[in-house]
Amino acid sequence: MVKLYINNKEVQVEAASTLLDAIVRAGFKVPTLCYLKDMFNEATCRVCIVELSGGRLVPSCSYPASEGLRVLTDSERVLKYRRAIVEMILASHKIKCQSCSMKGGYCQLLKLSKEFGVEGIPVCAECPLYGSECLLNLGIACLGPVTIAGCDAICTKERSPCIGCRGPASPDDVLEEGIKTFIKYKINIDEVVGISELFWGSNPLTQTIRKLFTNLHEGGRV
Amino acid sequence: MAEWTLMDRCCDKCWHTVEYPCKHFIRCTVEGPLCHESAECRVKRKRRIEELKYGKYGIKIKVPISSCTLAAGAKEVYDAVSKEVLSSGLNADITISGCMGLCYLDPWIELSKKGLPTAIYVNVKPGDVPKILKEYLSGDLSNAFALRADPEGIYKNYKVPLLNDLTLWSNQVRFVSRGCGVLNPESIEDYIISNGFRGLDKILNMHPKNVIEFVKKSGLRGRGGAGFPTWMKWEIAQSQVSDIKYFIVNADEGDPGAFMNRLLAESDPYRVIEGMIIGAYAVGASKGYIFVRAEKPLMADRLSKAVEEIRKYGLLGRNILGSGFSFDIEVILSAGAFVCGEETALISAIEGRTRPRQRPPYPATRGLWDKPTVINNVETVAHVATVFQVGVEEFTKYGTEKSKGTKMFCVTGCVSRTGAYEVPIGMSLSKLVYDLAGGPPDGKKVKAVQIGGPSGGCVPSNLLNTPVDYESLQSAGAIMGSGGVVVIDEDSCMVDVAKFFTSFTLAESCGKCFTCRVGMKLLYDILKNITEGKGSEEDLELLNELSDVIIGSSLCALGGTAPNPIKSTLRYFRDEYVAHIKDRKCPAKVCPNLVEYWIDPAKCVGCGLCVKACPTNFITGERGKPHSIDPSKCIRCSQCFITCPQGAVIKR
Ligand SMILES: Cc1cc2nc3c(=O)[nH]c(=O)nc-3n(C[C@H](O)[C@H](O)[C@H](O)COP(=O)(O)O)c2cc1C
Ligand code: SF4
Ligand code: SF4
Numbered sequence: 001m002v003k004l005y006i007n008n009k010e011v012q013v014e015a016a017s018t019l020l021d022a023i024v025r026a027g028f029k030v031p032t033l034c035y036l037k038d039m040f041n042e043a044t045c046r047v048c049i050v051e052l053s054g055g056r057l058v059p060s061c062s063y064p065a066s067e068g069l070r071v072l073t074d075s076e077r078v079l080k081y082r083r084a085i086v087e088m089i090l091a092s093h094k095i096k097c098q099s100c101s102m103k104g105g106y107c108q109l110l111k112l113s114k115e116f117g118v119e120g121i122p123v124c125a126e127c128p129l130y131g132s133e134c135l136l137n138l139g140i141a142c143l144g145p146v147t148i149a150g151c152d153a154i155c156t157k158e159r160s161p162c163i164g165c166r167g168p169a170s171p172d173d174v175l176e177e178g179i180k181t182f183i184k185y186k187i188n189i190d191e192v193v194g195i196s197e198l199f200w201g202s203n204p205l206t207q208t209i210r211k212l213f214t215n216l217h218e219g220g221r222v
Numbered sequence: 223m224a225e226w227t228l229m230d231r232c233c234d235k236c237w238h239t240v241e242y243p244c245k246h247f248i249r250c251t252v253e254g255p256l257c258h259e260s261a262e263c264r265v266k267r268k269r270r271i272e273e274l275k276y277g278k279y280g281i282k283i284k285v286p287i288s289s290c291t292l293a294a295g296a297k298e299v300y301d302a303v304s305k306e307v308l309s310s311g312l313n314a315d316i317t318i319s320g321c322m323g324l325c326y327l328d329p330w331i332e333l334s335k336k337g338l339p340t341a342i343y344v345n346v347k348p349g350d351v352p353k354i355l356k357e358y359l360s361g362d363l364s365n366a367f368a369l370r371a372d373p374e375g376i377y378k379n380y381k382v383p384l385l386n387d388l389t390l391w392s393n394q395v396r397f398v399s400r401g402c403g404v405l406n407p408e409s410i411e412d413y414i415i416s417n418g419f420r421g422l423d424k425i426l427n428m429h430p431k432n433v434i435e436f437v438k439k440s441g442l443r444g445r446g447g448a449g450f451p452t453w454m455k456w457e458i459a460q461s462q463v464s465d466i467k468y469f470i471v472n473a474d475e476g477d478p479g480a481f482m483n484r485l486l487a488e489s490d491p492y493r494v495i496e497g498m499i500i501g502a503y504a505v506g507a508s509k510g511y512i513f514v515r516a517e518k519p520l521m522a523d524r525l526s527k528a529v530e531e532i533r534k535y536g537l538l539g540r541n542i543l544g545s546g547f548s549f550d551i552e553v554i555l556s557a558g559a560f561v562c563g564e565e566t567a568l569i570s571a572i573e574g575r576t577r578p579r580q581r582p583p584y585p586a587t588r589g590l591w592d593k594p595t596v597i598n599n600v601e602t603v604a605h606v607a608t609v610f611q612v613g614v615e616e617f618t619k620y621g622t623e624k625s626k627g628t629k630m631f632c633v634t635g636c637v638s639r640t641g642a643y644e645v646p647i648g649m650s651l652s653k654l655v656y657d658l659a660g661g662p663p664d665g666k667k668v669k670a671v672q673i674g675g676p677s678g679g680c681v682p683s684n685l686l687n688t689p690v691d692y693e694s695l696q697s698a699g700a701i702m703g704s705g706g707v708v709v710i711d712e713d714s715c716m717v718d719v720a721k722f723f724t725s726f727t728l729a730e731s732c733g734k735c736f737t738c739r740v741g742m743k744l745l746y747d748i749l750k751n752i753t754e755g756k757g758s759e760e761d762l763e764l765l766n767e768l769s770d771v772i773i774g775s776s777l778c779a780l781g782g783t784a785p786n787p788i789k790s791t792l793r794y795f796r797d798e799y800v801a802h803i804k805d806r807k808c809p810a811k812v813c814p815n816l817v818e819y820w821i822d823p824a825k826c827v828g829c830g831l832c833v834k835a836c837p838t839n840f841i842t843g844e845r846g847k848p849h850s851i852d853p854s855k856c857i858r859c860s861q862c863f864i865t866c867p868q869g870a871v872i873k874r
Binding site for chain 1: 579580582583734735736737740741743744767768770771774775776777
């Protein structure tokens with residue numbers, strides 16, 4: 001057994017444990033994405049970083065616990081870097097939440113993004129309605145595919161369409177995928193833009209949406 | 223029958239064999255015979271040593287054969303020398319040697335004759351060979367570049383400088399590189415008569431702990447990059463209990479612009495292996511690997527040949543010289559990714575896997591196949607061998623308080639004397655750049671010095687008095703790394719330089735860590751935008767913050783240092799970034815999108831050459847009258863700039 005300190009709380013774990021084991025034992029939490037217990041701890045996503053007393057940042061899922069180690073799981077630096085890492089992951093994530101099978105709020109990345117206030121994921125990711133139940137499938141102009149998530153999709157949970165109250169999701173690939181979804185379900189773009197003007201007003205993105213729609217539709221890339 | 227060599231028995235009284243070795247074998251080869259008294263045997267050995275030093279007939283011609291000299295045409299020179307010797311019926315020995323590190327002089331040859339000073343001729347072309355030989359043998363040395371040494375001070379009247387009189391040589395301390403360009407890298411005899419294997423001879427009678435103590439006294443730090451004390455690494459491995467331990471020499475050397483390991487291993491492979499055997503003895507390793515890049519075939523070849531040769535004479539293998547210590551070495555070819563040089567990735571590569579892994583456990587406790595493993599750089603082990611040969615004092619008298627001894631640096635870029643120089647640690651950068659490497663050619667100014675390989679930092683010219691040691695460089699925002707020094711002159715754009723190094727590390731990231739794989743791409747994209755004139759002011763803050771995140775949260779030192787070029791250029795050359803972003807101008811006029819080509823009507827003579835050169839045909843003008851470029855159509859290919867004989871095309 002080795003004794004170590006997680007956020008100044010003493011905890012004992014078996015010698016071959018990782019920091020993550022010790023953190024859980026001590027009753028704290030760190031987010032993980034790529035980690036899968038007993039299967040994968042190569043620490044590729046880096047979101048489970050914690051700070052050692054010397055200031056070094058290490059991934060808790062693979063770093064071995066050792067005697068006397070002092071670990072901080074949510075120091076200012078850890079939080080700042082973790083947020084940056086989530087941003088980076090989102091920046092390189094080809095976002096296709098509109099048709100992802102982890103819809104309905106199961107997405108771990110969505111949870112993390114919400115926790116750190118990183119935006120870029122559309123409402124669809126939180127929406128529990130699939131396939132034939134999707135409002136678009138019923139011909140209703142729902143703004144979910146192009147609106148920022150974070151509201152828990154309270155409207156679509158009640159089967160009323162998203163009206164974009166949280167603003168447009170801005171990354172290009174989100175918008176593009178959203179427009180493609182509209183086209184797929186044959187939703188009238190004028191209707192979409194009309195609804196969007198309610199909250200987005202003169203946001204230039206509404207024009208971008210229209211332009212994208214025209215491009216995608218007529219460019220034959222659908 | 224093959225020629226008798228120093229490694230063979232002198233007579234039947236010598237009872238040494240590889241199976242039943244004599245403890246004194248190494249010393250006996252040169253000082254012997256030791257176990258019996260025989261004037262005849264003594265003379266035999268003396269004569270052979272004489273022969274090795276001066277050649278059988280008193281005339282010796284040395285041609286350096288190493289990757290770098292071969293590229294400069296040394297093979298052709300070697301052939302020309304052989305042909306000339308054959309056709310003129312000259313009785314002379316032609317031998318090969320390694321490279322002495324002065325790349326700009328390649329290929330060179332060294333001539334020696336009894337009674338004459340040993341002379342070096344440089345930048346030799348095959349056609350010059352007959353003339354050089356004739357002149358030298360007749361005693362006319364006027365065309366020689368330098369003389370090797372003047373032990374009695376009698377060569378003054380030749381009016382040729384001694385190598386030691388030249389700043390590029392006198393400022394060096396040739397400690398590990400003492401054999402480079404001097405010894406025949408394919409002759410174990412050459413090594414053994416130059417004090418070779420005396421370190422091994424010494425340590426086999428010492429307790430491993432004392433060997434480590436000796437290294438501790440020398441204060442030697444690893445030359446592979448991080449500068450970790452060698453003794454400490456060895457002590458940790460030595461104290462582990464395990465059925466087998468490994469000793470690996472890291473000869474991957476993936477840094478572009480660094481070639482000191484290749485130079486050492488090609489020019490003096492026996493030294494590297496001797497150091498390796500000493501290290502293995504100290505930590506109790508029984509199996510060794512030398513991890514060499516497949517792209518460096520000559521280096522791998524020389525090392526393999528040396529291993530074979532050493533094994534043949536019983537200095538490697540089972541029960542080395544009757545000491546009870548067994549050790550063998552295998553040369554392994556690496557696939558050649560930059561990250562393979564990182565120690566945990568190197569271990570993975572030998573195991574047949576990929577990518578670095580989490581440390582701790584450090585290799586010294588759990589390395590190759592989970593056994594204690596020491597990994598040392600080529601230069602580190604060569605230092606070990608030399609320190610044991612000549613003693614600690616010779617080593618510790620150079621260097622700084624915290625880093626003892628000497629280090630090899632490869633100076634490239636805008637300097638007139640590109641080469642590998644061995645200098646005491648703590649020498650100032652300016653001395654390295656100016657006194658040794660000769661500074662930029664044609665009087666240009668140095669803008670910055672990039673040191674430490676692709677993830678080193680750029681030290682600006684006003685900080686060139688920074689001593690080259692681990693701590694000073696760190697505080698200047700650079701790293702020692704393996705010792706690659708790239709001199710950047712005023713014609714370079716620092717944003718472009720940062721972009722170049724970032725593109726290298728981006729391509730070489732193994733992709734395991736998100737931060738390194740994606741972060742470096744983001745950094746690169748931002749830099750690319752800036753150089754294309756699409757940057758914004760927030761980009762600078764973003765570059766800095768992103769760099770910190772990548773440095774702080776990547777697994778291995780590749781990601782942990784890769785943003786260094788960006789951070790250091792942001793720190794010292796922020797104004798250049800600002801000029802790109804705010805004024806949309808590249809001050810050094812390098813970034814194509816930010817320069818405008820303009821024809822100065824005062825200089826243009828209207829010859830029309832640029833019109834032909836311009837691929838888009840947007841240069842117009844009457845013959846004999848000043849021409850002009852349509853700036854809105856110009857694609858900035860720079861062809862007119864290159865073509866104009868009048869220098870009338872101007873970048874602005
Ligand atoms: C990306 C990367 C590349 C490296 N490449 C080399 C290399 O080519 N040669 C080398 O000796 N060390 C290299 N190193 C350093 C090794 O990890 C290790 O520190 C070194 O071999 C230890 O030897 P030393 O203690 O003798 O310096 C590299 C490190 C990193 C992070
Ligand atoms: S830091 Fe980069 S090179 Fe090193 S393990 Fe991570 S991804 Fe690979
Ligand atoms: S090549 Fe030079 S001198 Fe000739 S027309 Fe062009 S700009 Fe004028």
